[in-house]
Amino acid sequence: MAHQEDFPFAYRGAVYVPDKDFVFTVSNQFTPPGTDIKSIAISQMARKPDGSWTRQEVAADVRMASGAINYDDGILFCAQGDHKDAGGLIHMEGNFPYRTRTLLNNYYGRPFNSIKELAIHSDGSIWFTDPVYGYEQGIRPAPQLPNQVYRFDPKNGDVRVMADAFGRPSGICFSPDEEICYISDTDCINGNGQIDFSKPATIYAYDVEERRQTKWLLNRRVFAMADVGVPDGIACDMSANVYAACADGLSVWSSGGIFLSKVILPSGIANFCFGKDGEIFLLNGKKFWVLNINDSVRGALLERRGINTDLDDSGSE
Numbered sequence: 001m002a003h004q005e006d007f008p009f010a011y012r013g014a015v016y017v018p019d020k021d022f023v024f025t026v027s028n029q030f031t032p033p034g035t036d037i038k039s040i041a042i043s044q045m046a047r048k049p050d051g052s053w054t055r056q057e058v059a060a061d062v063r064m065a066s067g068a069i070n071y072d073d074g075i076l077f078c079a080q081g082d083h084k085d086a087g088g089l090i091h092m093e094g095n096f097p098y099r100t101r102t103l104l105n106n107y108y109g110r111p112f113n114s115i116k117e118l119a120i121h122s123d124g125s126i127w128f129t130d131p132v133y134g135y136e137q138g139i140r141p142a143p144q145l146p147n148q149v150y151r152f153d154p155k156n157g158d159v160r161v162m163a164d165a166f167g168r169p170s171g172i173c174f175s176p177d178e179e180i181c182y183i184s185d186t187d188c189i190n191g192n193g194q195i196d197f198s199k200p201a202t203i204y205a206y207d208v209e210e211r212r213q214t215k216w217l218l219n220r221r222v223f224a225m226a227d228v229g230v231p232d233g234i235a236c237d238m239s240a241n242v243y244a245a246c247a248d249g250l251s252v253w254s255s256g257g258i259f260l261s262k263v264i265l266p267s268g269i270a271n272f273c274f275g276k277d278g279e280i281f282l283l284n285g286k287k288f289w290v291l292n293i294n295d296s297v298r299g300a301l302l303e304r305r306g307i308n309t310d311l312d313d314s315g316s317e
Contacts, residue, residue: 002290003054008030009025010123010286012028012067012271013068014272014283015069015271016309018275022045024045024068024075026041028063028270040066041053042057044056044057060077063080067117069301073093074094078115081179082112084149087112087114088102089118089126090252104126107161113147117129119174121174126151126153127150133192162215162217163183163220174304175300176240180208184230184231186232187201199226207219224259231245232244232246235300249263250269265282267280267284269284270282274298274301274302277297278296
């Protein structure tokens with residue numbers, strides 16, 4: 001365990017910035033003293049030369065942040081929004097004063113439900129999940145859209161529904177060759193905390209195909225089901241293995257859906273991201289873990305996009 005606090009600072013986000021050796025995290029919801037309005041905090045975790053970590057809150061205008069990813073020399077956040085602000089895809093600059101700009105905040109005039117997780121394709125498009133958790137947790141108005149997965153092209157402003165028929169779509173990632181898109185459905189857990197084991201806790205796989213000069217998701221199939229809790233955040237390594245944050249820790253499947261291994265942690269993990277080669281950061285709410293494994297294991301997200309993670313132990317290139 002690298003860092004622990006009484007405050008749930010490490011719940012979502014998990015974005016590694018190699019050139020600075022930072023990890024950005026997003027807290028769980030909390031109610032600040034003197035108010036009854038829920039809030040979320042963004043934190044910057046910095047590794048010191050001795051290997052210890054420090055946390056500094058980042059004052060960025062991102063309403064109820066959730067998932068996040070490296071994007072355009074900064075961080076792209078899923079902003080769930082609140083009862084006043086519809087949220088959307090919000091880019092935050094990587095340095096102080098952390099200015100923000102909105103890339104997308106509606107589907108042809110209809111506000112998104114509460115955008116949760118996202119992935120970036122090599123063509124520059126942004127893919128994201130939009131479940132109803134915000135409404136169920138009391139931070140968003142009643143939904144005006146189904147539980148769906150979208151693709152947004154910043155180059156021309158096109159936004160499309162790519163997949164539906166989900167209870168509550170959550171994690172999303174691409175295989176290293178981008179031929180497969182994985183999307184998790186965490187429908188068995190309601191936003192109010194109720195659990196219904198008869199509903200999905202499942203990762204689905206889709207073929208990503210080019211037809212008529214645009215991308216499509218085809219051939220939906222069950223890839224894997226979490227044996228404990230739900231497969232929340234998901235990601236691939238460069239060997240095409242699929243990792244998922246589950247209620248008892250980090251689970252790993254082969255590209256063929258065969259269960260390979262599990263790293264068990266007390267109270268499980270909510271999200272994670274790959275760091276340097278052989279390194280994974282695990283978020284456990286009030287705990288921030290650094291998992292060291294074989295150096296041959298490399299995360300596909302940064303590798304596919306040509307972001308160098310080859311740093312020495314001091315955090316310098």
